[in-house]
Amino acid sequence: MNKFMIKPEIIFGEDSLNYLQGREYKKFLIVTDRSMVQLKLVDKIIEKLPKDSEIQIFSEVEPNPTVDVVEKGVKELFHFQPQCIIALGGGSSIDACKGILYFGNKLFESLGKENGNMEFIAIPTTSGTGSEVTSYSVITKGNSKIALAYDEMLPKVALLNPEFMKTLPKKIIADTGIDVLTHGMEAYVSQNRNPFTNAIALEAMKLIGANLLKHYENPKDLIPRENVQYASCLAGIAFNNSSLGINHSIAHSLGAKFHISHGRSNGIVMPYVIEVNDEAEELYGEIASQLGLPGETPQEKRKVLKIYVEMLKEKLEIPKSLKELGIDFEEFKRLIPEILKDIKNDICTTYNPNSLNDEEYVSLLLKIYFGE
CATH class of the missing domain: 1.20.1090.10 (Dehydroquinate synthase-like - alpha domain)
Known part of the structure; x- marks a missing residue:
């Protein structure tokens, strides 16, 4: 038996970030890297979220995200327990977020806790990996890369906004x-x-x-x-x-x-x-x-x-x-x-x-x- 799956929902265009305005959650976790914070691209996301929401930024993702980064992210996820998690960045940020979600869910399950069925939104800032629409994640361990593939890592929504690509090197x-x-x-x-x-x-x-x-x-x-x-x-x-x-x-x-x-x-x-x-x-x-x-x-x-x-x-x-x-x-x-x-x-x-x-x-x- 074969299977072809089209997921996630894809929102695209110059006004695609407006989708975030309708997310009526109280707690958001943004997974990204330091450059997204320094370039104030994270601010473009925050300004679209509900004003009374609590927002936590995990910005420790680096190119070729490592097991250590994923572990830190899982701890952040476990302590903050957001209702919505947003990955902002290139493939590294989205892959890291997938790893954090996957292993975080395993941790919640092992402790008999509900994760609240978090909404996972991926917002790519480069055009290459396609990670926003895949169930793949590549994590670095030592001198090797581990390719993971689980349907649970597929984002619910992918937001494609061409503004992020305007100033790429x-x-x-x-x-x-x-x-x-x-x-x-x-x-x-x-x-x-x-x-x-x-x-x-x-x-x-x-x-x-x-x-x-x-x-x-x-x-x-x-x-x-x-x-x-x-x-x-x-x-x-x-x-x-x-x-x-x-x-x-x-x-x-x-x-x-x-x-x-x-x-x-x-x-x-x-x-x-x-x-x-x-x-x-x-x-x-x-x-x-x-x-x-x-x-x-x-x-x-x-x-x-x-x-x-x-x-x-x-x-x-x-x-x-x-x-x-x-x-x-x-x-x-x-x-x-x-x-x-x-x-x-x-x-x-x-x-x-x-x-x-x-x-x-x-x-x-x-x-x-x-x-x-």
Whole structure:
């Protein structure tokens, strides 16, 4: 039996924050990072909440949120006991909030307490992870990333507001934008794909192809900014229902071990995964056609798609390889056994088109390092 689920409710547009005015709760917990507080973006949320409500801000989230941050958040959740929890920020803040809610609920259950069925609202401030519409959360533990997937972590409401993306640094636009393309591509070639995810993933990639560079070059231009935000959300819905692949498994491990942003890790890895996933050749060909790329046969189209990704990365100033990024080869070589272990244990590996053995994984990792 298969399942396709569309959740959460999505509120979008320049006035989307007005949704918060109708939340008649007495206690709100906002999970975010310090930059959201310093940039006064948290104030934009607070000013929409009921004036007589009690508001607590947990702003200790950092990039690649750790188990320690989640534990601190669970304590905050347990002591404050809000009726509504709001995640504000990029994928890290939303992922951390999901972890806090999931483990917080387990704590409440273990103590025989009711959690009051808190409303979970996700407000992304970047366009990349799609975390606002997925039941996935990636938490860092030591030098590894743990990918969690539980329906209980799915937000009830996602608020998409393009204002938050107007002043993003170009590097973040590049990293998160290439992440959207990775999500759409892996959802489309996944062994767990279905007609619903196919249609949504293709539309997400089409929007990225037409708008990402425009958004990168002029972040204040509203239409490309909105379209990239929609693409991020659509790709999130697609992969939440189809799963991902080894592009993400490898990126999770590289990001944790070498402190590379998630989107940049995915971008570096993507061309080499397209090359190795020959079982999905026809599907990559369909993606190439959707993006308006040339080619007569699926084989030609897959090659052209790989070249397209390489050219897009160059324009977005994303490194071609780990070597170009400045990663030390001896350190990389030493960590290969750990990286292999991470890949095999990652839930994203399950539905990848090709099943690789250790020798093939090592060969792939060396290509990713040297860019060959």
